[in-house]
Amino acid sequence: MNSEPRLAQSLVEPALAEAALFVESTLDALLPRTVGPEQRLLKAMRYAAIGGGKRLRGFLVLQSGRLFGVDRRALGRVAAAVECVHAYSLVHDDLPAMDNDDLRRGKPTVHREFDEATAILAGDGLLTLAFGLLAEPDAHGDPFVRCDLVARLAHVAGHAGMVGGQMIDMEFEGKMPALPEITRLQRMKTAALITYCCEAGAIMGKASQPLRSALCNYGQELGLAFQIADDLLDAEGDAEAMGKKTRKDDGRGKSTVVSVLGAERAHAQANALAAQAVRHLDLFDEKADLLRAAAEFAVTRRA
Amino acid sequence: MNSEPRLAQSLVEPALAEAALFVESTLDALLPRTVGPEQRLLKAMRYAAIGGGKRLRGFLVLQSGRLFGVDRRALGRVAAAVECVHAYSLVHDDLPAMDNDDLRRGKPTVHREFDEATAILAGDGLLTLAFGLLAEPDAHGDPFVRCDLVARLAHVAGHAGMVGGQMIDMEFEGKMPALPEITRLQRMKTAALITYCCEAGAIMGKASQPLRSALCNYGQELGLAFQIADDLLDAEGDAEAMGKKTRKDDGRGKSTVVSVLGAERAHAQANALAAQAVRHLDLFDEKADLLRAAAEFAVTRRA
Numbered sequence: 001m002n003s004e005p006r007l008a009q010s011l012v013e014p015a016l017a018e019a020a021l022f023v024e025s026t027l028d029a030l031l032p033r034t035v036g037p038e039q040r041l042l043k044a045m046r047y048a049a050i051g052g053g054k055r056l057r058g059f060l061v062l063q064s065g066r067l068f069g070v071d072r073r074a075l076g077r078v079a080a081a082v083e084c085v086h087a088y089s090l091v092h093d094d095l096p097a098m099d100n101d102d103l104r105r106g107k108p109t110v111h112r113e114f115d116e117a118t119a120i121l122a123g124d125g126l127l128t129l130a131f132g133l134l135a136e137p138d139a140h141g142d143p144f145v146r147c148d149l150v151a152r153l154a155h156v157a158g159h160a161g162m163v164g165g166q167m168i169d170m171e172f173e174g175k176m177p178a179l180p181e182i183t184r185l186q187r188m189k190t191a192a193l194i195t196y197c198c199e200a201g202a203i204m205g206k207a208s209q210p211l212r213s214a215l216c217n218y219g220q221e222l223g224l225a226f227q228i229a230d231d232l233l234d235a236e237g238d239a240e241a242m243g244k245k246t247r248k249d250d251g252r253g254k255s256t257v258v259s260v261l262g263a264e265r266a267h268a269q270a271n272a273l274a275a276q277a278v279r280h281l282d283l284f285d286e287k288a289d290l291l292r293a294a295a296e297f298a299v300t301r302r303a
Numbered sequence: 304m305n306s307e308p309r310l311a312q313s314l315v316e317p318a319l320a321e322a323a324l325f326v327e328s329t330l331d332a333l334l335p336r337t338v339g340p341e342q343r344l345l346k347a348m349r350y351a352a353i354g355g356g357k358r359l360r361g362f363l364v365l366q367s368g369r370l371f372g373v374d375r376r377a378l379g380r381v382a383a384a385v386e387c388v389h390a391y392s393l394v395h396d397d398l399p400a401m402d403n404d405d406l407r408r409g410k411p412t413v414h415r416e417f418d419e420a421t422a423i424l425a426g427d428g429l430l431t432l433a434f435g436l437l438a439e440p441d442a443h444g445d446p447f448v449r450c451d452l453v454a455r456l457a458h459v460a461g462h463a464g465m466v467g468g469q470m471i472d473m474e475f476e477g478k479m480p481a482l483p484e485i486t487r488l489q490r491m492k493t494a495a496l497i498t499y500c501c502e503a504g505a506i507m508g509k510a511s512q513p514l515r516s517a518l519c520n521y522g523q524e525l526g527l528a529f530q531i532a533d534d535l536l537d538a539e540g541d542a543e544a545m546g547k548k549t550r551k552d553d554g555r556g557k558s559t560v561v562s563v564l565g566a567e568r569a570h571a572q573a574n575a576l577a578a579q580a581v582r583h584l585d586l587f588d589e590k591a592d593l594l595r596a597a598a599e600f601a602v603t604r605r606a
């Protein structure tokens with residue numbers, strides 16, 4: 001996988017940048033804006049969701065939907081919903097009672113910029129908004145599809161996915177979980193939503209079960225590879241390029257694939273996962289080349 | 304309205320008790336239970352959602368659905384979803400960064416019994432679960448109906464409803480908002496979800512627009528009446544009967560209808576709202592008698 005990292009980069013970076021612009025403008029249009037006594041909340045929701053982030057998740061929704069010719073406006077809406085869920089999870093994970101982080105995407109975290117109560121509420125508002133975006137007709141003409149999008153999102157975001165993963169992450173602090181336990185945690189905390197992004201395009205395109213499963217499997221391996229790459233960047237990267245504090249895991253006594261396997265074997269593991277992810281796309285023609293390149297990009301990126 | 308409070312009480316109390324049992328057992332069946340490292344989360348979600356509360360919201364879902372002959376199992380599921388959303392809102396509102404309450408439904412609040420991080424995550428998990436419960440086929444056979452249930456819940460629970468209302472409630476602390484501002488806050492924070500409960504039965508029963516609107520109007524007035532009654536109980540009630548701290552509003556510099564109008568005029572206002580609520584039910588026959596009685600009960604209850 002590592003043979004042509006620059007090719008992957010040259011393919012993926014402009015597509016990611018284009019997706020980021022599209023997702024940002026969609027979020028800007030969909031996020032509320034009023035001048036009532038609740039405007040502090042709405043400002044915090046915008047602050048959390050707009051203006052930053054790689055938008056890898058939105059990109060994956062757009063690309064997976066493109067495989068089935070799904071309408072781009074609808075994809076933008078679903079991508080925005082996913083980015084709202086991602087943003088909510090960052091806001092809540094950053095809270096003093098959780099990871100207590102001051103910096104995110106190169107700016108103060110929401111509870112630092114506003115306050116703790118506003119951050120909790122902004123997260124709640126973004127999560128709730130996401131479900132509303134998916135349930136309304138603009139997300140898809142077929143209500144079966146919309147229900148599927150909502151039900152699957154609730155599954156990957158809830159106790160069996162992201163929320164459960166964050167709980168486990170906190171429970172493991174200062175402990176020495178084994179690799180399978182860490183992998184289960186990462187599947188729930190990170191890979192579940194990334195998998196959902198890839199599945200969403202298939203749901204919206206009413207893909208056959210084999211194609212939908214292939215995209216799920218791709219997303220699952222990609223998500224795990226992405227998380228290991230993230231942990232490597234945390235261990236080796238510099239805070240300025242990352243836009244957030246680095247070497248946090250060590251300081252907090254968090255076990256990661258990197259701390260258990262060491263950097264070299266973790267690199268190899270991430271590459272192996274990315275290669276597996278690409279193999280799951282064998283059912284697709286060259287339309288899936290950007291997704292293939294994204295798997296490589298996920299493990300070779302520098303921020 | 305106050306002429307026969309004991310009649311309303313004798314009608315509503317057994318029906319509320321029966322609804323509470325049904326909603327509790329449905330929640331018990333629907334809430335997750337596992338023995339992984341995330342069990343702390345699942346215990347906290349159960350602790351927050353099961354074992355307490357009047358279940359007025361669940362009762363309203365059951366009663367509004369009964370008007371249209373909606374399947375009771377499906378109503379139980381939707382009632383459980385609404386109670387999950389209500390429980391999540393209490394857990395987050397009770398957090399130290401918000402209202403910092405130690406007691407709820409006669410037991411320690413979730414962040415007291417567990418810890419703050421677990422309370423935040425348990426709230427997130429309950430909110431997310433609610434949307435999943437509504438989107439899955441067991442909630443209703445028609446996906447249009449399920450989407451409607453999800454979209455409306457997202458609306459009343461989000462920035463334009465409960466989350467926005469809680470933000471305004473915090474913004475108003477120590478200030479002197481006028482009555483219309485307080486009313487708008489209460490519409491968002493409390494009445495929106497109560498309105499949803501009444502609308503949910505109409506949605507599930509595919510009621511005509513006039514009947515659906517009538518139930519919404521009933522719920523809106525009932526919700527406002529209920530909140531004034533709650534504020535009166537806070538000002539006048541005793542903590543033991545309420546199962547939570549009383550006289551909180553005063554201590555926190557919160558303005559309520561009671562603090563603005565005084566207890567006597569607030570009582571009159573609550574009664575007037577309850578009477579208005581009942582008038583919105585004129586389109587319904589005696590099948591709606593329990594809802595009529597519930598409006599009176601809401602303003603004459605002692606806890």
